[in-house]
Amino acid sequence: FGGLSGIGDLIVTCCSMHSRNRRAGILIGEGTSPEDAVKQVGTVEGYYCCHAAWELAQQHGVSMPITEQLYHILFDGADPQQALNNLMNRPKKHEYEEF
Missing domain, CATH: 1.10.1040.10 (N-(1-d-carboxylethyl)-l-norvaline Dehydrogenase; domain 2)
Incomplete structure (x- = not known):
C-alpha cells in the first residue's frame, strides 16, 4: 500500500464494481456458492x-x-x-x- 497504485487497488477492491473480488463477495453475500461466484466473475x-x-x-x-x-x-x-x-x-x- 506504499504508493498510489497500492492505495488505488485497495480503494477499487473496496468500493468499485470493477473489482472482481468485490463482485464475487457480493454474489456470495447474496447466496451464490463461492465456487459459482468465482466461475461467474472469473479470476x-x-x-x-x-x-x-x-x-x-x-x-x-x-x-x-x-x-x-x-x-x-x-x-x-x-x-x-x-x-x-x-x-x-x-x-x-x-x-x-x-x-
Whole structure:
C-alpha cells in the first residue's frame, strides 16, 4: 500500500464494481456458492489467497481470525452471518498476546 497504485487497488477492491473480488463477495453475500461466484466473475485472487493464507497460518501457528472465518465460508460452507457473529463475539485480548 506504499504508493498510489497500492492505495488505488485497495480503494477499487473496496468500493468499485470493477473489482472482481468485490463482485464475487457480493454474489456470495447474496447466496451464490463461492465456487459459482468465482466461475461467474472469473479470476478472483482473494479466493485463492484466502486458502493459501489460512494454510500458512495453520502451519506456523499464527492466529488470523478474519482469514479463518473467510476460509470457513469459502471452503467449508459456513454461514456468513454465523462467521460474523463468531468474529464479533470472540474474547477481547491484546493483539500481541500468545494464543
